[in-house]
Amino acid sequence: MTTGTDLVEVRAGVYHDSVSLMRVSQALTARPGVDVAVVAMATELNVGLAREAGFAVPAAGPADLLVAIRAGSAADLDEAAEELERQFAALTGGGGGGFETAGAAPRTTGTAARGFDATLALVSVPGEHAFAEAMDAVEAGLSVMIFSDNVPVAQEVLLKERARERGVLVMGPDCGTAIVGGAGLGFANVVRPGRIGVVAASGTGAQQVACLLDLAGAGVSHVLGVGGRDLSAAVRGRSTLAALAALDADPSTDLIVLISKPPAPEIAQKVRRFVAGLRTPVVFALLGPGADDLTTATEKALRALGVPVPRWPSWTAAQATAPDEPQAGPDGEAGPDGRAGPGRGLWGIYSGGTLCEEARIVAGAGVFTDYGDDAYTRGRAHPMIDPSLRLEALASAEGVVLMDVVLGHAADPDPAAWLVPAVRAARERGVDVVVALVGTDSDPQGLRRQADALVEAGASVFVSNAAAARHAAALAGSAG
Incomplete structure (x- = not known):
């Protein structure tokens, strides 16, 4: 339905995954003349968000696709509609996760499993629907890997008990x-195969x-x-405990x-008692005051297998040095403009919860926010995809x-952009x-390509989150 400079459509029985749809929405919103673009599955939450934005959305269900676009003129709206079809064509032609639910498509995870030689299911649906799909698997x-968040803890316990x-x-x-x-699921980096298992x-x-490995x-x-x-x-x-046991039995994991x-604390002790009975050595990276940070734990793992520990690359804002000539070690001296000093304030703006917590512990002071927390992802994509917040x-x-x-994979295709x-501006x-x-x-975005762009813009860049936190604390004048 087109009204003035609004386009609202509900496409029945058409599905695309949320990551693909978020990128379509971003591509449309970035066009000149487009004020708002909502392209999402018509869940109750998404329909509500579109209506709050002033769109007249007809009746729809979570298996339908919702399109809502507002533009500055009728010509802008026509061009946005053409771009929408090009985006959908690219998704369908490029294996972007789209299909029509009519016909012989399986209706449940269990049915799908019986039709394929499957051992693992990935569930990525709104949190209120994840329990049923995961239990079916x-x-x-x-x-089952449950990518979904906002799942009640009681449901998590039931799932894991039944899995046991x-x-x-x-x-x-x-x-x-x-x-x-070797197959990456969810947000996964392209890393080489080796002998170290991670839980x-x-x-x-x-x-x-x-x-780092x-x-x-x-x-x-x-x-x-x-x-x-x-x-x-x-x-x-x-x-x-189940994952540790699985890797302990895996002949490719040393x-x-x-x-x-x-x-x-009581669960950490329980896990340590369990680990004591395993044949495979375990390096602990359980964050907390006085515990190893992730970089230190990685170095311990490397030494345990006789692999030399490198000097982790970093690039300071002073100059865009060659990637193989790392500058500014983990002690993190003040920046070249000499602005380090007390009282400046340190703000942690994170997309990863564990990285945020590690930085908070290492820096010792500052205000830290994990924008990947459930409170910030309800109704919007993860900040590794949607950087707006x-x-x-x-x-x-x-x-x-x-x-x-x-x-x-699955993260923003070019975060430096x-x-x-x-x-x-900062x-x-x-x-x-x-x-x-x-x-x-080997990641699609390219580590060194991203580092070069960020350093040229004036950022200091570290591949070690702990080293970055120490450097930031030194710049802010906190204890670090």
């Missing part, structure tokens, strides 16, 4: 990253460790995410790294800003920007 004898009974693994909810047999109650923490010339056998709440007192490490935000925070920050940029103008206001850049040279 478990009952079908599949391990069925002898399968539940990764998640809110499991952002996994690599199973992580953290997506970005797993990405940090895997990318890759930079050191090592690699991973598998990365098994378990969800950020798994080591809480409520969930009691159910998936962590060492395991266990990663988590600060766990419940972080850009708003950077535009209003003062003093020193510390932020992560995470590369890899939106961050470079924001960094330049520098003009006298704000120092320090970036923890998590990625590899």
Whole structure:
């Protein structure tokens, strides 16, 4: 339905994944003359957001596709509609995850599993629907990765208990990253295969460790995410213990790294007792005061396997040095303009919860916000895809800003494109920007290409989040 300069359509029985639809919305919004573009599955939440924006949305269901575009003129709207069709054509032709639900398409996860030789299901639906889909997978004898967030903890416990009974693994909810047999799931970096297995109650923490291992010339056998709440007192490490046991039995894994935000103390002790009975050595990266940071834990893993520990690359804002000539080690001296000093303030603007917590612990002072938290992702894409909230925070920050940029599949295809103008504007206001850049040279975005662009804009860039936090703390004049 087209009314004035509004276009509203509901396309029945047409599905595209949320990441693809977010990118279509971003492409339309970026066009001159387009004021608002909402392209999403017609869930109750998305329909409500479109109506709040003033669109007259007809009746629709979550299996329908909603298109709502507002432009400045009828000509702009026509051009936006043409671009919309080009975007959809590219998704369909390029294997972008779209299909029509009519015909012989399976209606349940269990039905789909019976039609394929499947052992693992990935669930990425709104949180209120994830339990039913994940339980269907478990009952079908599949391990399951639950990318969805906003899943009640009681449902998580039920899923993991049933998975234990069925002898399968539940990764998640809110499991952002996994690599199973070389296949990346969710937000996954391109890393080389190796002998180190990773169990992580953290997506970005797993990405940090895997990318550092890759930079050191090592690699991973598998990365098994378990969800950020798994080591809480409520969930009691159910998936962590199952994942540790699986890697202990894996002949391609010689060492395991266990990663988590600060766990419940009694659950950490439970896990340590379990690890004592394993044949495979385990390096702990359980963040907390006095505990190893992720970089230190990675270095311990490398030494345990006899792999030399490199000097982790970093590039300061003083000059865009060659990538193979890293500058400014983890002690993090003040910037070349001499603006370090007390009272400047340190602001952590993060997309990864574990990276945010690690930076908070390492820096010792400052205000830190994890924009990947459930409170910020309800009704919008993860900040590794949609940077709008972080850009708003950077535009209003003062003093020193510390932020992560995470590369890899499913993440923003070129984060420097939106961050470079924001960094330049911040520098003009006298704000120092320090970036923890998590990625590899093999990632689609290119680690060194992103680093060069950010440094040229005036940011200091570190591949180690802990080193970035120390540098930022020094610039702000805090204890670090």
